[in-house]
Amino acid sequence: MTEQEPFSKSIKRGMITSVPLILGYFPVAMAFGLLSKNIGISMRDTNFFSIFVFAGASQFMALDLLKAGISTGNIIIATFLLNLRHLMMSASLSVRLKKIKRPWLFFIAFGVTDESFSVTSLTKTELRTPFLLVFYGLTYFSWVTGTAAGYLVGTILPTALQSSLGIGLYGMFMALLAPEAKKSLPVLFLAAFSGLLYVIISYFNIIPPSWRLVATIILSSGAGVLFLKDEPKEEEKI
Amino acid sequence: MKSLLPLIFGMAAVTYLPRLLPLIIMTERPINPLIKRFLLYIPYTALSALIVRGIMETSPEIRLATLIGVIAAGMCSIYLSKGGLVLSVMASVITALLVLQL
Structure with missing residues (x-):
């Protein structure tokens, strides 16, 4: 049920699709660069965080923990727990990447973030290598250059604008989810269940913070398997 | 260090x-x-x-702006059915900015 598209169109679509992420990542990365500088981390190490780790939430958490004097081993364990959600996301994405040539998967895997996963997994057309490489490459570039810019010049943007661009990433999550939930009752069920579960888990402090997201994703997707009959969308039957 | x-x-x-x-x-x-x-x-x-x-x-001072920005993006994406992602993100950024200016 998926449409094939030519190579050049695939690249162009990768560029267009990356715009919201580029705009959202750059100011958040600048904030990371500046914060990192303020707690005394060198320019090189600050950039290395974004170049080699490329995980926003983990990087901010690492700065917090470093400031609090937590040991290297414990920060790495906390990062691992926080990133277990990407294990679920990559597993989910793998269903749609069966035709991608194996070597490319090593690059594509590096680009799996909450945001890029959300956009790619809800893309209706077949996921092809040029689209994925351009899209993931540009979002990575925005994160890395934003970090360096933040370290060098601080935040040139007014605070309110910077926060608003970061909020835009959550707006993007909602703009991806809402139309799907409107079209499909199972999606609405999954989204409502998962959101409510996260609220309950955090409000009553049932699960430690670093486990919450991955636990919510597993439990609510599992509830979907138990309670729902169909796959969420026809188009995804590849 | x-x-x-x-x-x-x-x-x-x-x-x-x-x-x-x-x-x-x-x-x-x-x-x-x-x-x-x-x-x-x-x-x-x-x-x-x-x-x-x-x-x-999120930090308390931008929580309301985040909530309203998310709602704005959701409404925008439902009304603009096709290709509304970029516009919806812009709507959330602008509404969040307005809320933060209040």
């Missing part, structure tokens, strides 16, 4: 491996239909959990 390189490369490893391993392992073999359904549900449950977490765990 001591060298951060062990930390950076340790974090890089525990970030990259969970992203890579499922892709390498699971694209090779057929998937059980129940597991496939579980995996296809993940985008929706993950998105919803990420949104809720974003609103609950």
Whole structure:
């Protein structure tokens, strides 16, 4: 049920699709660069965080923990727990990447973030290598250059604008989810269940913070398997 | 300050491996239909959990702006059915900015 598209169109679509992420990542990365500088981390190490780790939430958490004097081993364990959600996301994405040539998967895997996963997994057309490489490459570039810019010049943007661009990433999550939930009752069920579960888990402090997201994703997707009959969308039957 | 390189490369490893391993392992073999359904549900449950977490765990001074920005994007995306992603994100940025200026 998926449409094939030519190579050049695939690249162009990768560029267009990356715009919201580029705009959202750059100011958040600048904030990371500046914060990192303020707690005394060198320019090189600050950039290395974004170049080699490329995980926003983990990087901010690492700065917090470093400031609090937590040991290297414990920060790495906390990062691992926080990133277990990407294990679920990559597993989910793998269903749609069966035709991608194996070597490319090593690059594509590096680009799996909450945001890029959300956009790619809800893309209706077949996921092809040029689209994925351009899209993931540009979002990575925005994160890395934003970090360096933040370290060098601080935040040139007014605070309110910077926060608003970061909020835009959550707006993007909602703009991806809402139309799907409107079209499909199972999606609405999954989204409502998962959101409510996260609220309950955090409000009553049932699960430690670093486990919450991955636990919510597993439990609510599992509830979907138990309670729902169909796959969420026809188009995804590849 | 001591060298951060062990930390950076340790974090890089525990970030990259969970992203890579499922892709390498699971694209090779057929998937059980129940597991496939579980995996296809993940985008929706993950998105919803990420949104809720974003609103609950952001700093208090921008929490209201986040909530309203998210609602604006949601409404915008429902009314603009096709190609509304960029516009919806812009709507959320602008509404959030307005709320922060109040």
